[in-house]
Amino acid sequence: MSTASYTYAVARPFNPTQAAGLVGVDGAAIHLVRHQDLVAVVSPLAPADADEAALRARLETLAELEAIARAHHRVVAAVAACTPTLPFRLATVHRTDDRVAQLLRREYRRFRETLDRFAGRVEVGVKIYVQHAGASAGAMFVAEKTDGSGSAGAGRDYLRNRREQRNRRQHAWRRATTVAEQMDAVLAGLAVDRRQHRTQSAELSAAPGENVFNAAYLVDAGRAEELAARAQRLGAENPHVTLEITGPWPPYSFADSEERT
Amino acid sequence: MSPAAFPDRQVALVDLLDRLLAGGIVLAGDITLAIADIDMVQISLRALITSLGRTTRSGAAEQDQ
Numbered sequence: 001m002s003t004a005s006y007t008y009a010v011a012r013p014f015n016p017t018q019a020a021g022l023v024g025v026d027g028a029a030i031h032l033v034r035h036q037d038l039v040a041v042v043s044p045l046a047p048a049d050a051d052e053a054a055l056r057a058r059l060e061t062l063a064e065l066e067a068i069a070r071a072h073h074r075v076v077a078a079v080a081a082c083t084p085t086l087p088f089r090l091a092t093v094h095r096t097d098d099r100v101a102q103l104l105r106r107e108y109r110r111f112r113e114t115l116d117r118f119a120g121r122v123e124v125g126v127k128i129y130v131q132h133a134g135a136s137a138g139a140m141f142v143a144e145k146t147d148g149s150g151s152a153g154a155g156r157d158y159l160r161n162r163r164e165q166r167n168r169r170q171h172a173w174r175r176a177t178t179v180a181e182q183m184d185a186v187l188a189g190l191a192v193d194r195r196q197h198r199t200q201s202a203e204l205s206a207a208p209g210e211n212v213f214n215a216a217y218l219v220d221a222g223r224a225e226e227l228a229a230r231a232q233r234l235g236a237e238n239p240h241v242t243l244e245i246t247g248p249w250p251p252y253s254f255a256d257s258e259e260r261t
Numbered sequence: 262m263s264p265a266a267f268p269d270r271q272v273a274l275v276d277l278l279d280r281l282l283a284g285g286i287v288l289a290g291d292i293t294l295a296i297a298d299i300d301m302v303q304i305s306l307r308a309l310i311t312s313l314g315r316t317t318r319s320g321a322a323e324q325d326q
Contacts, residue, residue, distance in 0.1 A: 061308060070274075070277070088280040198283075210274045
């Protein structure tokens, strides 16, 4: 059994010296599969990894998932830095390079249209967090524990504290989502397109606070700084929220936007 | 596009997975491997939850063996 073809992206042809030394998943060297004025960016995947069960097992291990994701991103970002690039979903694997070439032929028009849309554009991520006054949470657990004596007063205090804390959280969350809606309207005006991601769970992100808004904007590369600065300004006007801006990214979040099949 | 558009600094895995597991074009049909059809978000969550479980239980991990 021969190697399979891990496919990172389709792009406009570029000077291959710009991708010299670029390695992808499992440290395999990158090569290009060409069709007319399109190239697919590919690296070989060992036969042992080139079946669905094996790949899936790897993706279910965090260390492997991270290694593959970072390798995928490293290649896509390197290519996107020098030419319009349409990123593929993580772990897109074809049996052979011929199958990749067939794909380029079959989807030629769609790929070209999407690359036209991406030319000179980048993705910028904006996340908004609300800070909850969490200091009282610990104190409340203590209250709960010392309440074993059956003191009705302590129980009432505990319930009242819980209620107040819940109300405060709801109020802060509503206020933050209002800020998010206003900011989104302004940023969407600077962008060509926007996508909303699911909010990130607090356990998985290192950022403090609760993520209430997680969006991506497709923007002309020349306006990426402006969009980020505008977001920062709007964030600074609302001190009860925290802002995190990521990117510029290759246009991952917009890759499927014009799918017609 | 400026060649400096995509800085090399390490991005947060959670932001990367937002994009690589929910974004990127999904190609059906000619792909021999069906991995793209699998709910990738579910895979990532399983991986993340497994790893979180490992971290929080790290003290008890040896006893589990």
